[in-house]
Amino acid sequence: MPHSYRYPRAALTVDCVIFGYDTEDLKVLLIQRDSPPFEGRWALPGGFVDVGEPLEEAARRELKEETGVEKVYLEQLYTFGDDVKRDPRERVVSVAYYALAKLSDHRVQAATDARNAAWFQVADAPSLAFDHDQVLEMALTRLKGKVRYQPIGFELLPPKFTLTQLQRLYETLLEASLDKRNFRKKLLAMGLLEELDEIEQDVAHRAARLYRFDKRAYRDLQKRGLHFEL
Amino acid sequence: MPHSYRYPRAALTVDCVIFGYDTEDLKVLLIQRDSPPFEGRWALPGGFVDVGEPLEEAARRELKEETGVEKVYLEQLYTFGDDVKRDPRERVVSVAYYALAKLSDHRVQAATDARNAAWFQVADAPSLAFDHDQVLEMALTRLKGKVRYQPIGFELLPPKFTLTQLQRLYETLLEASLDKRNFRKKLLAMGLLEELDEIEQDVAHRAARLYRFDKRAYRDLQKRGLHFEL
DNA sequence: TGACAGAGTGTCCTTCTAACACTATCTGTA
DNA sequence: TACAGATAGTGTTAGAAGGACACTCTGTCA
Numbered sequence: 001m002p003h004s005y006r007y008p009r010a011a012l013t014v015d016c017v018i019f020g021y022d023t024e025d026l027k028v029l030l031i032q033r034d035s036p037p038f039e040g041r042w043a044l045p046g047g048f049v050d051v052g053e054p055l056e057e058a059a060r061r062e063l064k065e066e067t068g069v070e071k072v073y074l075e076q077l078y079t080f081g082d083d084v085k086r087d088p089r090e091r092v093v094s095v096a097y098y099a100l101a102k103l104s105d106h107r108v109q110a111a112t113d114a115r116n117a118a119w120f121q122v123a124d125a126p127s128l129a130f131d132h133d134q135v136l137e138m139a140l141t142r143l144k145g146k147v148r149y150q151p152i153g154f155e156l157l158p159p160k161f162t163l164t165q166l167q168r169l170y171e172t173l174l175e176a177s178l179d180k181r182n183f184r185k186k187l188l189a190m191g192l193l194e195e196l197d198e199i200e201q202d203v204a205h206r207a208a209r210l211y212r213f214d215k216r217a218y219r220d221l222q223k224r225g226l227h228f229e230l
Numbered sequence: 231m232p233h234s235y236r237y238p239r240a241a242l243t244v245d246c247v248i249f250g251y252d253t254e255d256l257k258v259l260l261i262q263r264d265s266p267p268f269e270g271r272w273a274l275p276g277g278f279v280d281v282g283e284p285l286e287e288a289a290r291r292e293l294k295e296e297t298g299v300e301k302v303y304l305e306q307l308y309t310f311g312d313d314v315k316r317d318p319r320e321r322v323v324s325v326a327y328y329a330l331a332k333l334s335d336h337r338v339q340a341a342t343d344a345r346n347a348a349w350f351q352v353a354d355a356p357s358l359a360f361d362h363d364q365v366l367e368m369a370l371t372r373l374k375g376k377v378r379y380q381p382i383g384f385e386l387l388p389p390k391f392t393l394t395q396l397q398r399l400y401e402t403l404l405e406a407s408l409d410k411r412n413f414r415k416k417l418l419a420m421g422l423l424e425e426l427d428e429i430e431q432d433v434a435h436r437a438a439r440l441y442r443f444d445k446r447a448y449r450d451l452q453k454r455g456l457h458f459e460l
Numbered sequence: 461t462g463a464c465a466g467a468g469t470g471t472c473c474t475t476c477t478a479a480c481a482c483t484a485t486c487t488g489t490a
Numbered sequence: 491t492a493c494a495g496a497t498a499g500t501g502t503t504a505g506a507a508g509g510a511c512a513c514t515c516t517g518t519c520a
Binding site for chain 2: 002003004005006007008009010011012048049050051052053054055056057076078079081082083084091093095
Binding site: 162163164180181184185203204205206207208209 | 464465466467468469470
């Protein structure tokens with residue numbers, strides 16, 4: 001049953017840039033397109049928004065359908081719609097979201113939707129379909145900016161982590177190396193970390209103490225105007 | 231000539247939050263709606279995006295049509311589309327832009343498009359049509375956040391200004407009072423201000439020296455990773 | 461038991477931040 | 491013409507935060 005409008009309308013899509021961290025590298029979740037345009041090329045998960053569907057819900061739905069990943073904290077990134085030919089078929093405006101996910105929590109269900117989904121190292125991701133290279137780059141810039149003044153880094157680690165893991169994560173995101181003592185001093189001084197009575201297991205050296213992110217302290221801090229600043 | 235699609239589509243609009251500063255208060259540019267829905271109510275300037283039109287261009291066009299204001303630096307704010315009933319007529323997704331304009335440069339052309347347009351003090355703007363109260367609030371939050379680490383404040387002043395004017399502007403935006411000596415020290419140390427050989431005219435007290443924003447120095451700084459931070 | 465791998469820990473110097481008050485200059489009026 | 495009013499302009503100091511820096515501790519494995 002076709003739907004008619006007095007004037008032609010752009011199609012509306014959502015795309016998701018999902019970052020994950022793997023004790024080593026920053027990763028991004030991609031799918032392989034199974035139909036034209038860009039058949040076979042890798043792309044960000046995403047798709048068309050239903051007319052009765054909230055934008056963020058559409059993003060979540062597509063993400064789950066295409067990769068099996070769910071329950072991530074999505075944040076709106078930007079709406080891409082200045083290039084009217086960004087989709088070769090017709091005018092498409094796309095609202096991009098981004099998120100941080102713990103890789104450990106999100107083993108990808110390959111080919112849920114008859115599609116291939118996989119984590120790629122951000123550093124050597126393939127060239128993507130549509131303008132998704134641009135979208136990814138913007139998400140990365142935003143992530144790097146945001147991590148400086150909001151402790152979002154915690155989202156990328158397992159619930160219990162060592163200070164060294166946390167430091168490595170920040171070093172990866174900020175592309176800088178940080179002083180161990182200063183890093184610890186600063187983070188502990190913020191009071192956002194809860195020291196646990198547990199230590200790492202199964203490592204071939206002295207085991208490090210485990211910490212947990214103290215969400216309550218974080219919320220309290222936020223109300224009084226947080227200054228995070230690494 | 232009607233246009234048909236296999237699935238129903240949301241309509242796409244743009245809205246503009248234009249801030250201006252008036253040596254006293256922060257203002258926002260509003261229009262009065264001349265037709266339903268919300269006939270007679272004040273709203274943000276904006277309207278439907280043409281299918282072949284880039285988003286930002288649509289925002290600029292609507293802004294000019296409805297208020298006469300042009301040549302402002304628009305930045306994308308957010309895309310509102312989670313409430314599917316935000317427009318009572320049908321599903322409408324709106325991409326919001328915001329901008330800073332010098333009030334002196336932009337005397338509003340009243341009723342350009344058979345509509346009333348006017349600057350309102352942000353503090354006592356009327357309740358707006360659609361979800362525009364929310365949009366305005368978000369723009370304000372963004373502006374306040376941004377002003378801390380990017381010297382956007384300069385956009386809101388005439389090309390030549392005194393340090394006191396600049397300080398008042400920041401005090402208005404940050405809703406805080408700043409120490410005169412510290413403020414001057416810090417701003418001058420950044421090297422973004424060019425001291426002119428001119429002073430204020432027609433004031434009933436000692437005339438203050440005029441300054442200009444040094445865009446070249448700003449661009450140079452930005453490349454080396456700007457730290458503005460008031 | 462010794463070599464290896466990373467954990468954990470303090471001090472000092474420098475820089476930035478915040479608090480603070482008086483004199484200078486111009487105008488307008490008595 | 492002088493004085494009252496209004497705002498311009500200007501430095502110092504004390505405390506806090508940031509950044510540089512190196513060695514000992516603890517566990518594992520060969």
